[in-house]
Amino acid sequence: MKQSQHRCLVVTVSLLLSGALSPIANAQVTVPNVFENGQVADADEVNENFKALADGINSLPAGVKGEQGDQGPPGPAGATGPAGATGATGATGAAGAKGEKGDEGASCTVSACAVSSQATLSCGDTSVPIPCVRVDPATVFVTSETYSGRLGGLAGADEKCNTLAAAADLSGNYKAWLSDTSESPSTRFARSTVPYELVDGTRIADNWDDLTAFPVSLSNAIVADEYGALRYIGTPSLVWTCTLVSGSSSCTGNTIFDSCNDWKSNSPFESARSLGSTDATDNGWTRAVPQVSAPCFDRFPLYCFEQ
Structure with missing residues (x-):
């Protein structure tokens, strides 16, 4: 039977660094039970002693902070983060300097x-x-001048129309109502959608279709020249045309006897046929009836139509 003991044992506890000889902390712990050599120890009393030691150890103050260890190797790079939000639009820059004045255009x-x-x-x-x-209407006139069959071809006849129109201060481009063996008003005229009128506003036809319609019925005869002066009243004149009512050529392949060698000859031995008459409002205005022919040295006016 265990004898009751009323003594206690003061135990000094030292904690050592692992692998070091010097203590880093000391504490005195009183254990409640003391046992003599050869004495049978009570388990509860032994446990009380162990608990007292554990409490003493737990009550030790923290040791001195040790020196900082060497830096470890860098860790692997982290994953790329998400893209940041788009920044706000910057303010509009100041206007650039004014450039030099360019050359004046034509x-x-x-x-x-x-x-x-x-x-x-x-x-x-x-x-x-x-x-x-x-x-505005297209102007029509009969020339104040007369010409032989040597007109310089269709281009020369057109030039004569434009020369007289310019002298009379008429605007626009004019062509002669004239055909040769290859061209005619139907192939080289602009087909007007507005009325044809004399210089003074007298209407001749409503448009190209009216001018070339068959049977022919012009609103008025073409009797005024580029100045608006009435000509050939009571004494109608023949007009070089060689053109049908439709605007097609009435010249055949025989240039010597049909078109004064395509309007390049004034020979008395050559001729032109299908002349018009200034007093007619039927098909005779461009092809007189009965059909008339004239030697190329004769002189007649031209019809001029604004294009």
């Missing part, structure tokens, strides 16, 4: 709207056609 002009519903825009040496809607 002046531009626009011609009158032609029967073909085109005008010409001209800037310096450059000219381009532009669309337009013509509302």
Whole structure:
């Protein structure tokens, strides 16, 4: 039987660093039970002693902070983070300096709207056609001058019309109502959609279709020249035409006897046929009835039509 003991044992506890000889902390712990050599120890009392030691150890103050160890190797790179939000738009920059003044461009002009519903825009040496809607009538006149059959071809006849129109201050481009063995008004005229009128506004036909319709019925005869002066009243004149009512050529392949060698001859031994008459409003205005022919040295006027 265990004898009751009223003694206690003071135990000094030292904690050592692993692998070191010097203590880093000391504490005195009193254990409640003391046993003598050879004495049978009570288990509860032994446990009380162990508990007292454990409490003493747990009550030891924290040791001195040790020196910082060497830096470890860098870890692997982390995953790429998500893209950041788009930044706000920056403020508009200041306006740049004003550039130097460029060279002055060429002046531009626009011609009158032609029967073909085109005008010409001209800037310096450059000219381009532009669309337009013509509302004013196309002027028609019989020339104040007469010519032999040596007109310089169709181009020469057109030039004579434009020369007289310019002298009379008429605007526009003019062509002669004249055919040769290869061309005619039906192939080279702009077909007007507006009325044909004399210089004074007297109507001749409502448009190309009316002018060339069959049976023919002009509103008035073509008896006024480029100045608007009435000519051949009471004394009608023949007119070089060689053209049918339809605007087609009445010249055959025989240029010597049909068209004064395509309007390049004034020989008395050559001729032209199918002349018109200034007093007619039927088909005789362009092809007189009965059919008339004349030697190329004769002199007659031309019909001129604005294009």
